[in-house]
Amino acid sequence: MRILGIETSCDETSVAILEGDGTVRSNLIASQIERHRPFGGVVPEIASREHLQHLMPLIDQSLDEAGVALSEVSAIAVTSGPGLIGALLVGLSAAQGLAYGLRIPLVAVNHLEGHIDSPYLQLSGPAIPMPDRFLSLVVSGGHSSVYDVRASEGARMINRTRDDAAGEVFDKVAKFIGLPYPGGPQIEARGRDGDPARYDFPLARFKDGSVDFSFSGLKSNSIRLARREGLTPPIESMDRETLVRLAGFCASFQKAVVDQILDRLETIWRSLDSARRPGELAVAGGVAANTELRERATSWCAEAGLSIRLPERRYCTDNAAMIAFAGLRRLGNVSGDPLRVKARSRMAVGG
Numbered sequence: 582m583r584i585l586g587i588e589t590s591c592d593e594t595s596v597a598i599l600e601g602d603g604t605v606r607s608n609l610i611a612s613q614i615e616r617h618r619p620f621g622g623v624v625p626e627i628a629s630r631e632h633l634q635h636l637m638p639l640i641d642q643s644l645d646e647a648g649v650a651l652s653e654v655s656a657i658a659v660t661s662g663p664g665l666i667g668a669l670l671v672g673l674s675a676a677q678g679l680a681y682g683l684r685i686p687l688v689a690v691n692h693l694e695g696h697i698d699s700p701y702l703q704l705s706g707p708a709i710p711m712p713d714r715f716l717s718l719v720v721s722g723g724h725s726s727v728y729d730v731r732a733s734e735g736a737r738m739i740n741r742t743r744d745d746a747a748g749e750v751f752d753k754v755a756k757f758i759g760l761p762y763p764g765g766p767q768i769e770a771r772g773r774d775g776d777p778a779r780y781d782f783p784l785a786r787f788k789d790g791s792v793d794f795s796f797s798g799l800k801s802n803s804i805r806l807a808r809r810e811g812l813t814p815p816i817e818s819m820d821r822e823t824l825v826r827l828a829g830f831c832a833s834f835q836k837a838v839v840d841q842i843l844d845r846l847e848t849i850w851r852s853l854d855s856a857r858r859p860g861e862l863a864v865a866g867g868v869a870a871n872t873e874l875r876e877r878a879t880s881w882c883a884e885a886g887l888s889i890r891l892p893e894r895r896y897c898t899d900n901a902a903m904i905a906f907a908g909l910r911r912l913g914n915v916s917g918d919p920l921r922v923k924a925r926s927r928m929a930v931g932g
């Protein structure tokens with residue numbers, strides 16, 4: 582059993598080859614970040630064109646790197662949603678053509694389910710066996726949710742964001758202060774020497790006691806504060822004192838995002854029946870690459886008494902290995918004509 586995975590839902594074209602036990606033979610990513618950077622975010626039309634240009638050569642390279650012939654592939658997994666519809670269609674059409682031509686099954690994978698499963702992939706060797714039940718935190722550029730995942734029933738969404746996603750606020754705040762896209766790693770790097778207690782941001786809470794995330798208040802507060810503190814582009818012309826304030830701002834902002842994530846985890850954890858709580862937290866998505874989140878989630882798990890599973894950094898941001906892996910686990914449910922699979926820009930987990 583060998584599966585080829587294709588991911589084109591946003592701004593990374595990615596192709597991976599995995600063995601049936603989850604061993605990653607190749608996982609290539611053609612990032613379009615430089616093409617979108619002048620616009621400070623992803624431009625859908627550019628994304629589709631870039632996928633078109635890069636996908637077929639990347640499939641060849643991925644097979645080459647894995648030392649596998651196309652005829653040795655036994656199934657194709659592809660992201661069918663959620664994402665940019667034009668971008669999704671490029672990957673899906675290619676996957677449909679391949680599956681149809683090779684007469685092998687096509688598994689449509691929900692991008693979020695790819696993220697949920699990603700912490701169990703290893704850099705080398707078979708995937709780590711997934712527990713029968715775990716709590717999954719997915720924090721990316723488009724989504725922020727906690728799921729209760731059961732092997733037998735799939736994922737149940739416990740909360741979601743009411744407005745911006747965690748990665749999205751990193752990107753928007755970074756853009757305002759003149760840092761390039763994507764903002765998450767930039768803010769993390771700038772904040773490394775900053776004082777996280779320099780600025781205090783209120784923790785967002787809902788009057789109705791909801792455990793949903795909300796990052797838009799933090800975004801507005803941060804932008805207002807940055808303007809007041811003179812933290813506006815270009816960074817190159819900031820003096821030393823301003824750069825110290827900028828580092829403090831980045832560290833404080835990052836702390837505020839992580840504070841909210843841990844606050845929701847804690848509240849959700851307490852609301853679960855203590856006799857039947859999951860034994861593991863798996864963190865996933867682009868923001869799972871953030872060191873402060875990784876460290877504080879690890880400490881929180883140690884205190885709460887559950888194990889933690891953090892993804893390898895290369896499996897945090899969008900990649901086809903996680904799609905192929907999620908596809909492997911869903912192969913048993915595939916039936917019918919690959920040409921009937923539809924791309925959907927919006928798609929719930931389990932949908």
Ligand code: KG4
Pocket residue numbers: 591720721722723724747748749751752763764765766769866867868869870871872897898899
């Ligand atoms: O999972 P992903 O590649 O795309 C979506 O499916 O949305 O996540 C990309 C997001 C971007 O918003 C990026 O700024 C954020 O992940 N990100 C980070 C870090 N690395 C990537 N956020 C905070 N700290 C990081 N080190």
Ligand code: ZN
Pocket residue numbers: 692696721722866867898899
């Ligand atoms: Zn993603």
